[in-house]
Amino acid sequence: MTSRAAxxxxxxxxxxxxxxxxxxxxxxxREPSMSEEVIDARRAQFTPGxxxxxxxxxxxxxxxRSFAQELTVVGGAAVQADAVxxxxxxxxxxxxxxxxxxxxxxxxxxxxxxxxVATLIAAEYPIYGRYGFGPATWATEWTIDVPRTGLDPRxxxxxxxxxxxxxxxxxxRKLGPELHERLRRVRPGVVSRDELWWRTTTGAVRFHATxxxxxxxxxxSAAGEVEGxxxxxxxxxxxxxxxxxxxxxxxxxxxxxPAAERAxxxxxxxxxxxxxxxxxxxxxxxxxxxxxxxxRAAAVTTHADFLWVRVLDVVRALEARTYExxxxxxxxxxxxxxxxxxxxxLEVSEDGTGTCAPTxxxxxxxxxxxxxxxxxxxxxxxxxxxxxxxxxxxxAGAARTADALLRTSRRPWCPDVF
Numbered sequence: 001m002t003s004r005a006a007x008x009x010x011x012x013x014x015x016x017x018x019x020x021x022x023x024x025x026x027x028x029x030r031e032p033s034m035s036e037e038v039i040d041a042r043r044a045q046f047t048p049g050x051x052x053x054x055x056x057x058x059x060x061x062x063x064x065r066s067f068a069q070e071l072t073v074v075g076g077a078a079v080q081a082d083a084v085x086x087x088x089x090x091x092x093x094x095x096x097x098x099x100x101x102x103x104x105x106x107x108x109x110x111x112x113x114x115x116x117v118a119t120l121i122a123a124e125y126p127i128y129g130r131y132g133f134g135p136a137t138w139a140t141e142w143t144i145d146v147p148r149t150g151l152d153p154r155x156x157x158x159x160x161x162x163x164x165x166x167x168x169x170x171x172x173r174k175l176g177p178e179l180h181e182r183l184r185r186v187r188p189g190v191v192s193r194d195e196l197w198w199r200t201t202t203g204a205v206r207f208h209a210t211x212x213x214x215x216x217x218x219x220x221s222a223a224g225e226v227e228g229x230x231x232x233x234x235x236x237x238x239x240x241x242x243x244x245x246x247x248x249x250x251x252x253x254x255x256x257x258p259a260a261e262r263a264x265x266x267x268x269x270x271x272x273x274x275x276x277x278x279x280x281x282x283x284x285x286x287x288x289x290x291x292x293x294x295x296r297a298a299a300v301t302t303h304a305d306f307l308w309v310r311v312l313d314v315v316r317a318l319e320a321r322t323y324e325x326x327x328x329x330x331x332x333x334x335x336x337x338x339x340x341x342x343x344x345x346l347e348v349s350e351d352g353t354g355t356c357a358p359t360x361x362x363x364x365x366x367x368x369x370x371x372x373x374x375x376x377x378x379x380x381x382x383x384x385x386x387x388x389x390x391x392x393x394x395x396a397g398a399a400r401t402a403d404a405l406l407r408t409s410r411r412p413w414c415p416d417v418f
Contacts, residue, residue, distance in 0.1 A: 007093070008055040009062075009101045016060065017046055020053045023060040027088020034209070041205050044196055052106070054089075054098045061093040064102040066110070069418075070192040071119060071309070072184045074378050074408055075322030075352070081191070082110035082312070084120040085418050103131050104337075111312045111339045116320065117376075118310040119191065121417050128308055132338055134373030135305035136380075137189040137412045139281035142288055142298040146269045146276060150293030155270045158263040161222030169202035172216050175226050182256045188321075188377045189283075189307055189412030197416075201231070201252070214251050217267060219260045228253070228260025230267075234274060244273035250280040252415060262291050281306065283413035307414035309373040314340050317376065318356040323348040323405045329398065332363035333372055340369045348405055364398035367391045378408030 012020050018039050025032050045051075047067060054062035069083035084106065089098050110118055122128050122135075157163060167175075176198055184190045199205040203213055212233060219228035230253040237245045248268055255261035265288055268277050279288060284303065289295035311317050314333060328347045335341035345359040365382065367375075371390050374380040382402035385391035393399050 002056050004096050006056070007061070007096065007098065009052065009098065009105070010055075011049045012051050012053045012060070014043070014046060014048075016053065017043060017051075019060045020051060020063055023053065023090060024063040024086050024088050026090055027063060038207060038209060042207055044205060051086075052102050054093070054102070056093065061090040062098040062102065063088045064099075064106065066106055066118075069119060070184075071117060072188050072190045073317075073321040073376070074188045074412075075320075076185050076188075077320050077322075078184065078192070079116040079317065079320045080114060082106070082113070082115040082118040083191070083418055084118055087120075099127075100131075107131070107310070107312065107338065116311075116313050116316045117373075118312060120308050120310075121306060121414075122308050125305060128310075129370045131310065132335060132340070132369040132373065133308040133310040134370040134375075134380075135307075136309035136373055136377045137305075137307040137414045138284050138379065139302070139304060139306040139414075140284045140286065140300060141281055141302040142279040142286075143301045144269060144277040144279065144288075144292070145297045145299070146274060148294055148297035149269055150297070151266060151269050153270070155266055158219070158259070158266075160259050160263075162220055162227075162259060162263060164217055164219050164263055164267045167216045167218050169204065169213070169216065171218070172202050172229065172231070173198045173204070175218060176229060176254075179226055179229055179254055179256065183254055183415075186256070187410075187413055188408065189414045191307075191414060191416055191418070193416065217264065219255070219263045219267075221257070221259065227257045228255035228264050230254070230264045232268060234271075245275055246273045247276040247278060248274045249278040252280060254415070258287060261287055265291050281415070281417075283411050285411045286413075307412075309376050311340050311369055311372050311376060314342070314344050314372070315356045315358070318344070318346050319354055321354070321376070321378075322352040323354055324352065324407065324409075325404055326350045326352075327401055327405050329402055329405060330359060330361050330364045331372070332366040332394070333369055334367070335369040338369060340372070346405070362394065364395045365391055365393055365402055375402070375406050377412035378406055379412050381407065 052064040053060040065086040069081040070078040071081040203211045214231040214233045231251040289298040348354045382399040386399045
């Protein structure tokens, strides 16, 4: 077994990109080899210095990549984020500290770049808390039993004067970015999408050998403004009696108004031959079930953690978001060998804006930086974390104060896997 010190952890060169992708596929239990066309397409993601590999005798055995991202926080502001992805360790090289080496170096680099937080989507729950990440958003998927919804099967379009139209990939690339920016301005947890995202989601750039083109629909209001868009696929399943039993699977659905969400979900439940609709990952408090005459027709299929947040700069993070009321809170943040440790006073004015600064005052609550990440977007409860023994009250009632300030009326939502 090669010693830990003999394994070389460093940014890869462009010439090592194919080997790095092979190692990533192995880590994710995918077919190791890929075509030259797919490798060339994936080069669009390559940024010098931000794709890291671990090499044993010249062979890549672990992978790690980061990229620049913006995260919308409570109140609509965006903070600079270090998005972490493509994290793997080959099964031959587990338990040698490779992830710790890669993550430690990356978080230090992110702090040096001025990033406020780091983000990731965790494939496995137990891994990332030890690096200071906490689950800041959760996701729910529903399966809709269409015949049970109570919707009129003769539905042919919105009743509000708007309309739903099928469009093609070029329309999505043209209309989608502006619509997503409107969503980003109002929903905490939403992350930025660059041009490459729109090109890959519509098949203009293909990171996999096969691409199944989805159907795309757009909702326009009575005034002609684009307020919603969805992409979905369907299967081709028929019962023994020649009855259709098809399922529509939503790849993504964006609505910036309740009317748009209602129209798009009703459309999906009206497509001939479709008897089930899989919603894709939505916010746990999504409007979807209650948009149906019989909400029980939408059964929860999946409910799990989704976007994880790691606070790198406590002062900038807490000052970037807004709060639900006036008040103050002194937080003792534990961050072993990390950049966020210390004691901080958060002061919130009547208009919901906050100021934060290091302090020597007595702490009101004490918590790990991972729990600060879980609380940051307003989804988690400090009172609940106290009950779990993860947050400690240094002043009686301080957790209730924290919830009154930090929690939000609508839950944060991240629509993207990255």
